[in-house]
Structures are given as structure tokens and as C-alpha cells.
């Protein structure tokens with residue numbers, strides 16, 4: 001198991017809590033953080049002990065306050081393109097993990113921080129959280145998928161208001177527009193994320209995997225193709241032991257014991 005300098009990784013009872021750990025820089029995403037996230041999420045995808053992930057930030061103030069501005073300041077156009085492609089790849093790895101990932105947004109989620117939260121499957125925020133895409137204030141623009149995922153989550157008009165003003169919104173407003181699913185007091189954030197994840201993990205692992213796949217792939221294709229994909233995955237899951245177990249357990253009035261097979 002590799003060791004990480006900028007991430008705390010704690011796996012217990014099927015849940016891996018990943019904490020981005022640069023609190024003195026409000027957990028800004030520098031090259032090292034992105035490389036470590038890339039390595040870690042590749043390992044988490046392959047680790048059968050890990051059934052779901054919670055992603056959060058260290059310290060009291062921030063989830064992630066964005067890409068590291070000190071690094072961005074010195075980037076050439078060629079570096080900038082590489083940086084963006086690498087970041088997009090890391091976020092795609094998180095989104096495509098095949099197991100549920102919940103962002104526990106414990107403070108500022110700005111720029112790349114808001115983008116990484118959007119690549120997670122569900123977002124729960126603490127009451128002190130503030131979200132936004134302030135890149136335009138720096139003469140930049142989103143580069144980790146913000147121009148694509150934000151409109152899909154909150155609609156084009158609201159997304160463009162955030163993307164073009166660069167202003168932050170508070171947790172309550174983020175919930176109102178659908179950017180976060182839930183807002184809870186700071187001390188309830190991790191317990192709430194874990195409780196939601198445990199509810200998910202009580203269900204069939206293949207059901208979770210295929211549902212994530214259908215929803216992700218369905219965004220990219222016309223409805224007809226998305227429906228066809230759903231039908232195909234449904235057919236596939238009909239061949240699984242989990243389906244046999246889940247339906248038998250219901251009919252026999254007992255809890256199901258899923259194996260993910």
C-alpha cells in the first residue's frame with residue numbers, strides 16, 4: 001500500500017474516508033495532491049475491501065479552496081493544458097470508481113474544490129460551507145470540468161450565474177439549487193455522510209455499480225441510447241447471484257445477504 005503525504009486514508013468496515021490534508025493552504029490541489037488522488041483512487045477501484053468512499057478536507061475552514069494558485073501562476077500554456085487534462089482524468093477516475101463516493105463538504109469548496117465535489121456522486125455540506133467557481137476573478141476559467149458538470153447539476157442559467165460572477169454561495173443556497181443534497185451542522189457532517197453511505201452499501205453491490213454506470217453514461221448519449229444501456233445492464237443483473245438472493249430474500253421475508261456476484 002503506497003503512503004501519501006497530502007492525503008489521510010482511513011478504511012474501516014468497508015468505508016474509506018479520504019481527507020485532503022493541506023490545511024495551511026486550505027487543502028488547495030497542487031500537483032502532489034492530484035498525483036496522490038490519482039494513485040489512491042486507482043487502488044480503491046481495485047480494492048475489494050472498499051465498498052464506498054467519503055471525500056473531505058482537513059481543518060476547520062475548507063473542503064478544498066481550489067487548484068493551487070501559486071502553481072497556476074507560473075504555468076505555461078503547454079503546462080496549463082497538461083494540468084487540466086490530468087485534473088480531468090483524476091476527477092473522471094473518482095466519478096467512474098464504480099462504488100459510491102460522497103463528498104463531505106466541510107467548508108470552502110471553490111474552483112477545483114467545487115469541481116472535485118461535483119465529480120463525487122452525492123454532496124453533503126456543513127452549515128459553514130461556501131461553494132463557488134471564482135476562477136474568472138483570477139483571469140482564469142474552470143479546468144476540472146466545472147463548465148460541464150455545474151450546468152448538468154443546477155441548470156444552465158444558475159450555472160452561468162456562478163461561473164460568470166465567480167461569487168460564492170452558502171450551503172443553504174447550494175442545497176436550494178441542487179448543488180448539494182443536504183446541509184447538516186459541522187459536527188454531524190461525517191456521521192451523516194457515513195449513515196447515507198451505509199444505507200447505499202446495504203444494497204446489492206452490482207446494483208450500485210450498474211446504476212452509477214447507467215447514470216454516468218446516460219448523461220453523454222441521447223435518451224434512446226441511455227434507455228438501451230439501462231435495459232442491457234438490467235438484463236445483465238438478472239444473471240447475478242445478487243438478484244437471485246435479493247428477490248428470494250424478499251419472498252422469504254428475510255434480510256438479503258449480497259455477495260456482489
Ligand code: COA
Nearest residue numbers: 024025026028065066067068069070108110111112134135
Ligand atoms: N491556492 C493556493 N493557496 C491557497 C489557495 C489556493 N487556491 N486558497 C487559499 N490558499 C492559501 C492562502 O494563500 C493562505 O496561505 P498563506 O497563509 O501562506 O498566505 C492560506 O491558504 C489561508 O488562506 P487565506 O486567504 O489567508 O484565508 P481566508 O480565510 O482569509 O480566505 C478564501 C479564504 C478561501 C476566501 C481565500 O483563501 C481565497 O479566496 N482562496 C482562493 C480561492 C480561489 O480562487 N480558488 C480557485 C483557484 S483556481
